[in-house]
Amino acid sequence: MTPFLRWCHSLSNTLAHTWRRSLQLRVVVSTLSLSLIVIVILGVVLTSQITDRLLEAKITAATEEMDRARGVVEDQLAGVDGSAALKDQLESAASSLTSRNQSGGQASGSAGTFDPALIVEQDGPRDPVYAGPADQIPENLREFVHNGQIAYQFATVSDPEGYSGPALIIGSPTASSISGLELYLVFPLASEDRSLSLVRSTLLIGGAVLLVLLAAISLLVARQVVLPIRSASRIAVRFADGRLKERMPVRGEDDMARLAMSFNEMAESLSKQITQLEEFGNLQKRFTSDVSHELRTPLTTVRMAADLIHDGSESLDPILRRSSELLVAELDRFEGLLADLLEISRHDAGVAELASEQLDVRMCARAAVSTVRHLARESGTELIVDMPDDPVIADVDPRRVERVLRNLLANAIDHGEGKPILLRLRADDDALAFIVRDSGVGLRPGEEKLVFNRFWRSDPSRVRRSGGTGLGLAISVEDANLHDGKLEAWGEPGVGACFRLTLPRVRGKKLVSSPLPLKPTTAKFVRTPSNADIVAEEVGEVTSSIPTPHDTESRTGSQGGERS
Template sequence: MTAWRPWPRGLRGRLLLAFVLTTVAGAAATGAASAASANTSLVEATQQRLTKTLTDQLGALTAQLDYPPGQEALDRLRSALGPNALVTYKTLRSADGAAPGLATEALRTEVSLRRQLVTQRLTVNGVPWLVIGTPVMITAPDGSRTPSGIEVYSAHDLTSVQQQTAALTQSAALAAAATIPLSVLLAILAAGGVLRPVRKLRDTARRLARGDLGARTTPKGADELAELTVTVNEMAESVQTSMTAMEHMENNAKRFAADVSHELRTPLSTLTAVVEVLGTTADGMEPDARESAQLAIAETHRLVQLVEDLMEISRFDAGTAQLRLEEVDVADAVRRSLRARSWLGEVELEVPDGIRLRADRRRFDVVVANLVGNALRHGEKPVQVHGFASPTTVRIEVTDHGTGLSEEVLPHVFDRFYKADTARVRTPGSGLGLAIARENARAHGGDLHASNTPGRGARFVLELPRNLEDA
């Protein structure tokens, strides 16, 4: 089950989302800051207005008061101030509305100590209030001011101010939301400008990956993308130059191997005839001479086999290897291959009769002989050959009971001239047997695989289609 990915995977989607989020976040931050500033300004303006109104009222009313005041004077002053007012003088007090509960002990203490106007904002039961507390001062003829002992507290409901600030915040949110369509449009235009050269580079890279080494992208502008385009073009040019040189060297190497193999074939045929004659007379030679003759015969046969394998590889490289297809009984073909090399007594054969396929009999024999010969030389007995068939495929498995193929050897087992032990320079064979076996398998539309069998040794599996036309 694929995990849900909330973040877009495509570059276009990520650019659009990032641009929109940045724009919306900026608009939201600006709106929030503006709303907060407007809210602060509105509250402060309201506070200043209410404070000035209260001080103006007190300035007009306190001149008419008698000092010390009585309860009646306090009541008149409180009534003149309006609702939600509290007036105190020592133990006397005149109260109305919510002011007595809102004029906290802390506020009253601060007014008494500081002897100046003090404001306090608080919220009670969800309602915002502004409480203004101030002492009433007596102004002497010489202009000096002394406290009269009268303290006035006035409470004002700020619900209307809160509603205004909420409206401002909502307007800011709507303004931020209104920027989304514009930001999306700008993001699409910006993403198109950024991604257009990226898409061209992607198409160029795909053409290079498909083998079109002449693919290039024309750089435009002088930004980082243009520099990247130039770098990709330089890389492609370098790869094309290297590949052309390597292809030329490979063709020369293949041509050299084919030419040398062809030129060696005739003198080797003569040399083979000579060593065969030498072999018939070796028994009558002195021991040292007989040993030298036998060594010459073995090395000549080894050289002949190497030349034949090189010529076979050259045919595959040149694409001239031809298949002569015929109906082949798999069990019979495997037995013939083993019998021709005197291996029937050394191999456990389990291939059911009746398995048939269309194949080149000679090339099938080469594959089987290479696999079994490799198991006998480098593995340990018993060497087993098993055959399996499905309606479309024939599978031949060759296993041994040796140490198997190491992790270092396994990836290279079908490489040409590869030797697992570099010290064994005189091992029998040309080092091309498994490479030729795989080429033959693929020429039939099948393949050859190598692995290890747990608890046993190496395991080679030949898979061939039963009918080449349907492969």
């Protein structure tokens, strides 16, 4: 692309950007465009009307002048010696008309000056005899006059004096002693042409001045409308940034004043609600933190007592022994809930810290799989792990990454309905991504956002096999945010769900894209040697599967891979 084309492209982009963002520019340009159309139409109509009126007046005056000139020619020829040559008689009559025209007689009236032409057709092949500019007379006009009609025509003529331009030519037969004599008067339209040029230039200058005035007026009017809108926009931005005391000034009682009052009322209402929500949120966070800390001491005491009872359960009867086992199990679950509440309170207070280190993130995935393997066996769920052969080194907090993957796998086991679950890892130069895919109940539209809310459940009647507390995914989102990463969800009812964790490989680096798609491009069921239905996804690599009855790990290299 040449520099000129690049400049044109840049200019067009700048103008398009300005057009989209400037209401004032659009108002001014629209006003000028409509005004220009009106001025052009008005100018064309006025010019056409003035031209028609000038030509009609010229034709009327020329017709009257033709009547007088015909009488002069007839009188002149009646007084000429009949023995004179025909051409001399015609030149004498033409000279008489010319002298009369130049002397400022009646011929110099409203019709203006003219050049006379006298033509007599000869019998046989002889050329016509004429006097004056006979070569300027159009043939079709001569045919009308030859047939005895008075006719006129507009044509372009030139004379020896240097004039070349439009002219009105009017012709008439005569009743002189010379048979077949035709009289033509050529009226140059120089004065009318100058008048029309003056009218056009006046309309052009007037239209240009009017456009400039309209531009200034529309700019002023648009500015009066746009300035309050811009002020409202700036105040709204500051209000959105947290400056809740920002208000619009109210001037007058017009529409802008009513807009300002409505905006201020809305801002006041929002400010009160935001303040109330902040106070409620702070109370909720403080309550969660206080309850979590206050429960630790009695829970520790109860745990010690439960452990003593459980250690001596062999000597108890079966009912009491079962009760002690249930007590220990529920205490384990309660301790997990308390730990999650403490973790949430740390995130809410902004004191959660990231203990990052350079390590192979495959270790985090293996640790998470090892933790939930017993849950998968109990539910009859197959875990398929698909990771690269080479180490995937990243700057992460291993405890938090392992916890996110553990929560995602446990959630997939709870909702996977015993169908295979895929854990896949891919990485590029800037980021790494895990996906956990199940083929269970899936997510309804809109639930991909709600699923990360605290204590949210799609189906309250569903039993959590993992014994989750309802805070796992909420904590996972916070852990991903601490890494400057993203945790996203996708799902369709009856198809399954997919969760994607994307993390930067270098701490603090902004994520641009993810190595794995969130929504599977294709999905199909494959019959394996163990007669288990598993889901194979096409996401850029082709993998083969020979799964064990419970869990399988697949490592893929640059050319794909296989599960072992």
